[in-house]
Amino acid sequence: MPPRHKVKISSVVELMQLLPDDQRLLTDILRQFVLSTLPKDCKEKISYNVPFFYRKRGICIIWPAAIPGGGISKGVLFGFWYGNKLNDGENYLDRGTNKQIFYKLYSKPEEINFEALSRLLKEAYAYDEIAVKRKFRTLY
Numbered sequence: 001m002p003p004r005h006k007v008k009i010s011s012v013v014e015l016m017q018l019l020p021d022d023q024r025l026l027t028d029i030l031r032q033f034v035l036s037t038l039p040k041d042c043k044e045k046i047s048y049n050v051p052f053f054y055r056k057r058g059i060c061i062i063w064p065a066a067i068p069g070g071g072i073s074k075g076v077l078f079g080f081w082y083g084n085k086l087n088d089g090e091n092y093l094d095r096g097t098n099k100q101i102f103y104k105l106y107s108k109p110e111e112i113n114f115e116a117l118s119r120l121l122k123e124a125y126a127y128d129e130i131a132v133k134r135k136f137r138t139l140y
Contacts, residue, residue, distance in 0.1 A: 009049040023064040026076040059124045079103035092116045
């Protein structure tokens with residue numbers, strides 16, 4: 001078996017060009033939703049070759065199955081970096097084996113519950129603010 005070369009994706013455009021059509025559509029829908037839902041002081045970067053959104057700390061990540069390392073074989077994973085800190089009373093998110101990152105796996109756009117995602121994104125943003133203030137206080 002030939003060695004697998006690692007690809008370093010440096011932009012969203014580059015990422016989108018590598019994705020199969022179904023994953024490109026889901027990734028684009030989820031990205032646009034995050035960009036329109038999170039306040040403007042949040043930023044997007046490519047980290048681990050996938051879209052990663054943060055303010056002071058990580059908020060969420062969008063991981064298409066076509067990108068190695070996400071632990072999924074199909075669809076697009078939408079993960080909350082500190083999902084274990086969110087109040088997910090509806091149990092919308094899957095816990096998997098990771099103790100911190102909670103996620104939802106999507107195979108088609110109709111599966112996306114924008115209301116639940118919006119609520120969780122806003123809560124993740126609020127947690128980011130609280131966690132940073134808490135951390136700052138413990139340093140002094």
